[in-house]
Amino acid sequence: MATTHSRRKRTAGELNEDRILYREGRRRCTTCLTIKPLADYDELPVGHPHARLLLDRRYVQTHDTRCRECKRHAGNARRHKRRLHYTTGDFPSNGMQMLLAEYGAACMKCGRTESIELDHIVPISLGGPHSLSNAQLLCQPCNGSKGNRNSTDYRPYVVWK
Structure with missing residues (x-):
């Protein structure tokens, strides 16, 4: 080598x-x-x-x-x-709280309320920004199964552009 x-x-x-x-x-x-x-x-x-x-x-x-x-x-x-x-964007320090307040503390894919994580719709490793417009809340199993393979948006509506 x-x-x-x-x-x-x-x-x-x-x-x-x-x-x-x-x-x-x-x-x-x-x-x-x-x-x-x-x-x-x-x-x-x-x-x-x-x-x-x-x-x-x-x-x-x-x-x-x-x-x-x-x-x-x-x-x-x-x-x-x-x-x-990879981490470019303007994700605020209280961004997780803003997402929880706007969408509720449930997984946007399956509706579970435990082990909620921040997920990037377009993964950071694939060039997605670290911003609220690229963030959604998923439970750990859903986030883990999504991985960085796709850019599925499970949000019912988009607040931040």
Whole structure:
């Protein structure tokens, strides 16, 4: 897997040190620069037939050698950034209360009154805005079954445009 994060090119001495560490069952994370056991990496074990690739300088320079913790942190940052990108709109802080007052505290699809959730008619992941004009109240089972597959509007009438 090619890396998506930037890192400096390592010297020959550093690569030799990494080879020695790898033979000892340890590795240096390229992000946090700590030496950790190989169990903290998503890699091949030392005895694996393709593990010798990890000793090749070209492979190490072009492949991701971050520990699981650094990869998880980077994944969380990417998800957060993507979520901020999708959430456009002008949904007010009291928007849920406004919807409950206007339409009542019942699911707009089946009429249940327990576990009511906010649902986006056009899902945010498909480009829908996070606004009152794109919001409806559904119970958790109806909202879960709808997912992000369709843009069905169950509102009896539309108040906000």
